[in-house]
Amino acid sequence: MKLSAPIRTLTAAALLTTGLLAAPMASAAPTPERPGAAALAAPDIPVADVKAHLSELQSIADANGGNRAHGEPGYKASIDYIKAKLDAAGFTTSVKEFTTGGSTGYNLVADWPGGDEGQVLMAGAHLDSVDSGPGINDNGSGSAAVLETALAVSREQLKPAKHLRFAWWGAEELGLVGSQNYVDSLPEDERSKISGYLNFDMIGSPNPGYFVYDDDPAIEKVFKDYFAGLNVQTEIETEGDGRSDHASFLDAGIPVGGLFTGAGNSKSSAQAEKWGGTAGEAFDRCYHSSCDTTKNIDETALDRNSDAIAHAIWELSS
Template sequence: MNTSVPRRVTAVAALAALALGGLTGTGASARPAEAAGAAAAPDISLTAVKQHLTDLQSIATSNGGNRAHGRAGYKASIDFVKAKLDAAGYTTSLQTFTTSGATGYNLIADWPGGDPNQVLMSGSHLDSVTSGPGINDNGSGSAAILETALAVSRAGYQPSKHLRFAWWGAEELGLVGSKYYVNSLPTTERSKIKGYLNFDMIGSPNPGYFVYDDDPTIEKTFKDYYAGLGIQTEIETEGDGRSDHAPFKNVGVPVGGLFSGADYTKTSAQAQKWGGTAGQAFDRCYHSSCDTTANINDTALDRNSDAIAHAVWTLSAGSTTPPTGKVFENTADVSVPDNGAAVTSTVNVTGVTGNAPSNLAVGVDIVHTYRGDLVVDLVAPDGSVYSLSNRSGGSADNIVQTFTVNASSEVANGAWKLRVQDKASADTGYINAFKLTFP
């Protein structure tokens, strides 16, 4: 977390208590129930997150004791994260910028699938200050979203929204990397980001449980998670405007996030609520050489990592613009031969005036034991082909997803086909249903 942006000072304790309905207690180990209709998020392994932190510590130790912008330790950190994401099936890209006379790097990772017009983005800054390795600030947030991204891959998760993860450079110099990313996006691309989640310091050794009070839906998602653990939260004010959510918020993107505290002092009331030591900073090693792997509270890191996964799964599960209007569906089963010829399921669209929409909702329900074998296309009445899935999703089962297709160049009425081909041997399945929804 950088210190170059002014802090907001405001009284919020009463508001936080009111929002939580007076909930008390320090929490339990049980995970809360997932929201109705949302797929259950996996438990994020504390051991795995801590291993990422150990690796980041080793990188800093081998590169002058830090991972700061313009230093070898930062580029090594970026390369470390990128390699793990590439191996997990993400589409990654490095965005470069120049500040303070040195090249900076943002790492952007997109998970294949989901509605490209509805993006849920999660980010953390990966750079440290020059005075230390930056394990809590902000190895903690970076490691947690890395492990969440890897959990998405392991689960073969295919949400309604498109998932994007980011690791920002030069945050400690004034949010430089995230500002560059946001300012480089065309307005149409910005409008596709339906939520940005920020995680900057989530394993503080004397932790608090703070939630950003920006977008109400995102805020409620995190608060509900902690309420399910019996943990009171407070509104995050110490770092407001000081981290990478600020550039997104400034252009109208809904934002939210978690924070476990930096150099502010924990009060007696907070210590009673969360444990720890009153009268001491949440992180006494903030921006110091002692911000090492020893500067982490495992319980806070574990809870916050699980809360991140809960939010990613919950907020990506549903469409913010559910389709309504005329529905055309074929529920007849069509067998998909193993490593064989393509097969089709057809719906006949009638009674729709003019062309198809730019947001045609294509509902796909394919039962298959290895989705990574499948090539799935939408074929318009004139034979035009729109790719929906091209052997993506790895070893996960099934493709049950609604895709959004810009079919505005096609006449709406006619025979539309879902075309599926199995391109490898040993796994079988069938088309269970195919549906088009015209708004």
């Protein structure tokens, strides 16, 4: 998540009910992790597999000067790692180049075959770190969870009603550059086909909160209902307004939603009572720092949010 940006104004189109909620798919049997009515057809996303991707991103940073920032070799190596996984899983991938700050940046876009290409559901995360550290929570966490959800789509051979597209954005830390470049490059008729964009930027904060974007009522409800099924209270996300890649889509009138576990703001006493953790301490004390390593992840938050991503993809694409 980038440091700061002007607060974005919600467009009227983004606030309209979008029809994203189709009739729910058949429920799976309740489990302790996915109880009652919250359990739909989405598979469990193994947190060990998400953490394995984070370990790879850490290794990439370690081998490339300690970061995965725009214009640095660690970023391109991160793109190559994720692309190889998706290619092997049967996705159609493309790497789209752009230039900012005198360096070449890269967006990775992956399409799952099938579904109505007139209705495209997208999920994405920024893949770049700041130059001061490896960026494992910000935003290896979102990137790894979106990757593992995409791989679950392949394993399950999902046949969604809507077309599924996954994306990993470059140069978010420099001002949402990659995602804005992607949206700007789309002809108007292609933009109009995107029925929703889901953004995941920092979902494993070590002192986590459970925040849900409130930009679109239908998408918001899917996430809130999921966490309610886990008996986890949520709050509306405000710390990152306009500061992550969903803003590029929101400004273009595309419905958006997403999840967030907190950055540099401090957890209040009421939030600590609700979620556990330490009041008066930042949600992520290593935000934009060299200590944002694989040790800077809360496994429970990463697990819950990864499963919530899959739940939303399955439900909103049905």
